[in-house]
Amino acid sequence: MADNIKTPSIYLPKTLSDLIVEKGRNPDAVLFAGGTFLMTRPTSNDIISILGVPELQKVTHTDRFLEIGSAITIEQLLNTGSYLLSKSTFNAIESIGTTVIRSRATVGGALCSRSMRFSLSCILATIGAQAEIRTIQRKGFRGKRIKSIQNWYSVRKLYSPSGDFMFGNNIVMTRVRIPARDDAVQIFRFLEAPMKNPSQAVYFGFEYTPNQNGISQPTLCVAYPETGFFFSQDFNSGLSSLSMPAEKKAVDEQCRILREKLSEACPEITEVQKARTIRLFTSVIQEISQQFMTLV
């Protein structure tokens, strides 16, 4: 019986090129960063630890964006990004787990988990962050030459509407670029813990830029731990026409459209999640309306 028990092999690459070669040779191997999620889901696949790769631990800081390696922990992101992230984004990231978890969990791990979406993916998708993905290809005789092609993708495009991570096993996420937008306002609401109650948890993110007549560039992004990831350009465009303070009739109409779009895009989310999303949307629009009333 003991013959059937397989102990995974651990690879500890020291450079990014080593990591890519190792992942190219062993595409089924699991990339291990903080382990806060992977250790709760034991695997018999081989493990490649990315923590020894200095390229994935880099932080670059300009006035326009913050660029972080994917092996940066969420706590490090808070420390380095405290001057660039808006207060609401900072608070939203700070609400992820506790310090004990945040100082282990990495940004890459939170974004690339295959079976579960975490609130960080909703936060970064809402504020328009981008991720650099290296796709590994085997070329040459018997695929002995391993190459990688790097591309930047919006975090919103990493997930399908059903919440699945869109890329296969042959990728490595290397960097994440978080834009600095002083004029935009973000609102985040997270309900329930993803690990304890995934069928009821909702991560709600909304970003907008206030102007004289209402809001411009509205971005709504909602993630559900196991069943969906909602981002609709059509819906966001429709929201731009909403004048502020919003009338009840107009809000009800937007809720109806949102309900339809949700049913269409994320059919697997539960009724509780759907109802919560609509409620959160209504309360956020009312909150923005109130701010416009005080301005008037």
Place this chain on the structure above:
Amino acid sequence: MKLNFTVDGVQHSISVNADKPLNRIIEELVPSFAISNACRNASCGNCIVLVNGNAALSCLIPAFRANGSSILTYSAFRKTRFCHAIERAYAETGTRPCEQCYAAKTLLIGSLLNRYDQTRTILDVNKTQDNKQNISIYDQNYLAREFSINSCKCVDIGQLAQVVELAYTFRRRQSGR
């Protein structure tokens, strides 16, 4: 794999599976660490240890990540003066966590006070008020979030806040500040 690490000040060099969780390894090395009700799944928060001075859930650390690190369990922490300050605070406030979570909560308080001390020093040096991550042990919401890692609800968060505050006072007195 060969794992070299220090547990409670004792250097160990053992052969283990590279993905074996640290809590299972420590259970074998420190008998008093054995936790009867531990979930082994990052849910209960009873397996907290200090890894290089910071609190961590030992069930989330595989053996290969513990290589070269220094681990302190409650068995060794209880002999330090920092623990005495916390235990004195328990006695003064009449609050005592249950047997299951006593070690975890005490280590968590110890780690929180360490971080608070470090952050205060940084703030004092930089003289900046703009730091958003201005943690405060006097903020009950902050403490409630930090203690949520431990699922045992035997002690009210208000009482725990009193313990933390008092333990910090005792600790400052010990340090002569």
